[in-house]
Amino acid sequence: MNSFNSKNYLQQLSIDCVIFGYKEAELKVLIPKILLKKPLYSLPGGFIYLDESIDNAAMRILEERTGINDIYLEQYHVFGKENRINKDLLDNMEEFSKQMNQIELEENGINWLSNRFVSIGYYALVDINKVNPKIGKMDESVEWYNVKSLPQLIMDHGEMVEKALETLRRNLDEKLIGFNLLPETFTMREVQELYEAVYDKPFARNNFQKKILDLNVLERLEKKFTGAANKAPYLYRFLM
Amino acid sequence: MNSFNSKNYLQQLSIDCVIFGYKEAELKVLIPKILLKKPLYSLPGGFIYLDESIDNAAMRILEERTGINDIYLEQYHVFGKENRINKDLLDNMEEFSKQMNQIELEENGINWLSNRFVSIGYYALVDINKVNPKIGKMDESVEWYNVKSLPQLIMDHGEMVEKALETLRRNLDEKLIGFNLLPETFTMREVQELYEAVYDKPFARNNFQKKILDLNVLERLEKKFTGAANKAPYLYRFLM
DNA sequence: AAATCAATGTCTATTTTTTAGACAATAATT
DNA sequence: AATTATTGTCTAAAAAATAGACATTGATTT
Secondary structure: OOOEOHHHEEEEEEEEEEEEEEEOOEEEEEEEEEOOOOOEEOOOEEEEEOOOOHHHHHHHHHHHHHOOOOOEEEEEEEEOOOOOEOHHHHHOHHHHHHHHHOOOEOHHHHHHHOOEOEEEEEEEEOOHHHOOOOOOOOEEEEEEEEOOOOOOEOOOHHHHHHHHHHHHHHHHHHHOHHHHHOOOEEOHHHHHHHHHHHHOOOOOHHHHHHHHHHOOOEEEEEEOOOOOOOOOOEEEEEOO | OOOEOHHHEEEEEEEEEEEEEEEOOEEEEEEEEEOOOOOEEOOOEEEEEOOOOHHHHHHHHHHHHHOOOOOEEEEEEEEOOOOOEOHHHHHOHHHHHHHHHOOOEOHHHHHHHOOEOEEEEEEEEOOHHHOOOOOOOOEEEEEEEEOOOOOOEOOOHHHHHHHHHHHHHHHHHHHOHHHHHOOOEEEHHHHHHHHHHHHOOOOOHHHHHHHHHHOOOEEEEEEOOOOOOOOOOEEEEEOO
């Protein structure tokens, strides 16, 4: 039995996750789609148990909604405008209600969802190849979207992504978190393309390589023979 | 009538403020003292009305508890450990209850206060000379303490101050917020002493002056004749 | 009134870091 | 063997940060 009861949660406080991935030189965000007549795109989010830390709640929610676990996850901002209400859901409450009853949503839970919520934003970085997002209970699908061309998101979720991207940019250098987006081994060019995707601007190859190597966090491995008509690049591994 | 009713607020969500001031070359924090047998030192905090933005709540709470308004105030971290309960208050609940009834605290309000709370931390910078902290309803006094020698604070409020100081240090340069701590006009030495108090380390006078002036946010005014046996320094005013 | 003192304002030299330019090395193709 | 497209690395130039030096100045002392 999987009954949802709002009484188990802290009231009117939620968590939403912005999950960044990287593939084909593009920075992506993972967006579940809620199946309704008019489909809703909403960040993976959820609620906090009465006796659960918010960091734990964020990890659990992410796991429940997408199957992703054991990754870099950080609180970055609280969104708490006075009228922060899920209007898109309210407009489709009847249909959503039917939908949800299949997963044992109680009557008062429905009403509860149309309350005003303060939401804590977390952001996460994952290697898309290492992760196989599953479809959450109330979702039709989960998809990676280029951060530059997201679908219309509900409520202030667009703003939440924007602010998460700002935070990512501020922290990429300082905290060396970027390597979370890459596979186990990678070439220097791939690191550079990642940085260029995040900052949406080009870097000079020679100086970029020097800067990254001077961090002393990469181990140089064997060369990677791509079959291309040029010198083979080294592979690297992140050491932390 | 000033009746406190927990039903008016978002449940189990609070706001606490770390208010930095600067005086006599020391970085200070404003700490109210709650009058009980064993006095409790607690950051000025409070709760969020059901239809009030969190930023507004922070400003209102600060005003109610200390009389301070119209200042730089910024959200910096959420504190949400699973067992975040005001034990110090619980231990003195009987005495506190009596105390509070004088200001019309309802019965269920008392119990409510001993719940687990998630707290949003805000920090603020004020010119101590411009501000005259009043004593809040439930406080015995409010005092400025050197950030390096605070009294024992309740719960995780010590940690909250620490994290606020980290944030202040990260933002001082970038956001030019330091001048909020100084009076209308000030000398370059005063700016330097402020920076030294915040970072707890010395700066080279010649280069510090160059760096600050190169920001192009200061207007140079007349000289300040102190009566000391040396060249009189210029006064400056912050332009933003 | 001249010498002294303590702190200020500013300049220059030095060092370090960042940025730009250049070129040899190399793996596959022609 | 020559060509091609990248890669790895070196050096020069520019910019920024740091350190050292000194003349200025307002009051005090002699």
